[in-house]
Amino acid sequence: MDEQPSYSFQVNLKGMIALLSEHLYSDPNTFIRELLQNAVDAITALRHIDENHVGQIAIHLPHGEQENFRFEDNGIGLKEADIHQFLSVIGESSKGKDINDAKDFIGKFGIGLLSCFVVSDQIIVETKSALEQKPLRWIANTEGDYSIQPMLEDMPIGTRVILKPKKVFNYLFEKSFFTAKLRFYGDAIKEQVMVHDGAITEVLNHGQPVWLTEKSDKAALLEVGKRVFNTSFLDAVPFDTEAGKTRGVLYILPFKTQFSSKQYHRVYLKRMFLSEEDQSLLPSWAFFVRMLINTEELSATASRESLMKNDLLRDTRKEIAKALKDYLRTIKAVDYSIYTRIIQTHFLHLKAFALEDNEFLDIFLDDMPFETNRGFRNFKHIAQAQQTIFYCAEFENFKQIDRLADTQGQLLVNASYTFDTELLKKINQRYRQYTIREMLPSQLMETFSDIGDLETERFKAFRVKAEAILLAHNCVLELKMFQPADTAAIYTKPEQSHLENTAKQLKENANPFAQVVKAHTPKTNNRPILCLNVSNDLIHSLAPIEDTYLLQSVIEVLYVQAMILGKYQVQESEMKVLNNAMKNLIVMGLTNFVNI
Incomplete structure (x- = not known):
């Protein structure tokens, strides 16, 4: 079988430099960080040879007739072979080739110097290696070419990077801007950094942070x-x-x-x-x-x-x-x-943490704050207030019954906030000494008092008429005694089963399976309840009314009013019932209305 020829990828070097220098680095200021990192790494490399070496970095900003920017370090420097291999081959790094302790270096990708092409069309690197003692100059252009030449003049061991800033980036080299960025990137480095702006010299870092x-x-x-x-x-x-x-x-x-x-x-x-x-x-x-x-x-x-x-x-x-x-x-x-202060300010994040970490929940449980119908209380206070801790998972449910629960002596937790319901359920499962239950509006009526025999007899005729009136609205009548007495009536809807909720959601989304689910949902006789408070003066005065027309109007006003007070959504049909009832009361005369 003939051997298949292989080919090498062709790389547009100019495009590669533009890609790396202008897109890999998202900020034109990045060249400051890259030069600083390279200088620190060069000094670290020399310190592996001479552990007592004191590193220094000197920066000369463009000033007056001096248009070039110079960045100098007294690090290990580069040999000619290093320049060919590490400065001129994209992706190569000197920080791991000859030095065993490469983990001590900041950069490892060998492409940081290219960030200088963002702010300058040419990069000049003058360097003298501690291992070769031969000063060299490397000149690279954005066209993708470079040259290396020996320097006629000597220089100290280290490296000097020279840039001629593009006009559009001259502002980066102004002293106030440049030193601020230099501090931003290098305020924690050990090496001394000096910035020269003409005759003015400033030392930027002073000692250990x-x-x-x-x-x-x-x-x-x-x-x-x-x-x-x-x-x-x-x-x-x-x-x-x-x-x-x-x-x-x-x-x-x-x-x-x-x-x-x-x-x-x-x-x-x-x-x-x-x-x-x-x-x-x-x-x-x-x-x-x-x-x-x-x-x-x-x-x-x-x-x-x-x-x-x-x-x-x-x-x-x-x-x-x-x-x-x-x-x-x-x-x-x-x-x-x-x-x-941490608890008061960050309780939401602490609750999120407590859901993940049982040990953390054990520590913070007593002090976890929850909103209740009596204001914010910590969990310890809530647990001590009553044997069973009641909560509402839905805000609408909480708003319907918070005041009524308070008058019944019930402390009620608003668990509609993020994490609260899940956290209360976890507490209920983890700690046997606590009993925690969700309270629904319909369950609140279980705490109301039944009316006595005398009141039962007194409201006997009224109950028959009122039940017939409410039947037209698919609503059930209850007569109870509860506080506060100024609340004449409350309206509650029975909670839908999981299947009923599913069928409703499918129908709203026009899902063809809605009818299938509805067909398999057990039918229940649960209907909304209008509970009249016999402790209320208005309700107490309704018992003797014999005028069915008048009684219907009053019952219908109480029915819609209770829906509104209970934060239930009132449809157009209910508003029509309310308007007609009010109109009927006005037509019958204010005198009869007042004498109810």
């Missing part, structure tokens, strides 16, 4: 958080992890946040700023936290704008989650005022 110091004062950490995130936090929680070799601070927000809101953190890789938007290191429930973190062992993606999602990152996230859990478990004993 407070938040990376092993034993830092909490007040100092909170001050750092305020400066970095522009927020006065409730508390600062320092942490470190074995996985990923991380150290940082978790800041507790002083205000509520939405689950859908975007969170911003400060993530550093080997002390170089990496990302504000990478949220991969925090557990999904920690929306109430801002994080300031440095990692020594996690890896960045090719664009160096986020961390790689791998097993090491997942292990690191677990350790950070444990640190936050441990803090939340102990803060009650350490500082009760902070604990209560």
Whole structure:
């Protein structure tokens, strides 16, 4: 069999450079970060040879007649073979070829220098290797060509990158803007960074950052958080992890946040700023936290704008989650005022956490707040108030019966908020000492008092007439005594079965299976109930009325009014009933109406 020929891919180098430099890097400021990272890595490489080497980075901004930008470091430098291999081959990196401790370096993809093409059409690199002592100049253009030539003049060991800024990006090299970005990216690095603007020199970093110091004062950490995130936090929680070799601070927000809101953190890789938007290191429930973190062992993606999602990152996230859990478990004993503020502000996120973590639920259960018909109460107060804890899963149900439940002495929880119903069900299953039940409007009538024999006899004729009137509206009459006495009537609808709800939804969606489900749904005789309060003066005065026409109008007004007060949807037909009844009362004369 003849051997099939093979072919090599053809690459448009100019297009490749444009793709990498203009699209891989989403921000034109990225070249500052890339140059800073390369300089730090070069100094780290030389420190492997001379552990006492003191790194320095010098930056010369364009000034006056000096139009070029220079970025210099006293790192290990590059040999000629390194230049051909690492500067001129896209995707190659010197940070792992000859140095065994490649894990100490920030960048590993060998394409960071291309970000300079975003702001300059030419890149000049002047370098002298500590291993070769031969100064060389590498010149690359956006056309895709480069040249290497020996330098006639000597230079110190290290590397110098020279750019001529594009006019459209001149603003990036103005001192105030540039130094702000430089601090943004490199405020945590160990190396001394000096910025020269003509005759003015400024040293940007001074000593170890407070938040990376092993034993830092909490007040100092909170001050750092305020400066970095522009927020006065409730508390600062320092942490470190074995996985990923991380150290940082978790800041507790002083205000509520939405689950859908975007969170911003400060993530550093080997002390170089990496990302504000990478949220991969925090557990999904920690929306109430801002994080300031440095990692020594996690890896960045090719664009160096986020961390790689791998097993090491997942292990690191677990350790950070444990640190936050441990803090939340102990803060009650350490500082009760902070604990209560956390509960009051972030109870929604804590409930989400409690649904996932039984141990956390055990710790926070007593202090979990719930809205009730008597205002917000913690769970301990609710449990102590009555043997059975009643809740409404639907807000409409809660609004229908909250006042009535209160007058019956019932504490009622509004569990229509996110997580509340699921959490109460979990509590009911997990803790045998609590009895927790959902209350429906129809169940509330079970707490009302039956009328006595005397009242039963007094309302006997009235009941027959009223039942006949309500039958026309497919409604059942109940006579009870309950508080508050100023409530004349309440209207409740029976809860539909699961099959009935399914059939209704299918019908609303014009689903052909609606009739099939309806045919197999057991028929029930449950009808809406109008419960009249015999303790109410108006209802009590209805018993002697013999005029059926008058009684019908009054009953129909009470019927529709009770629907409205119960927050039920009133259809056009019910409004017509109300209007006709009111009209009839007016026609019969106000005198008869007042004498009811």
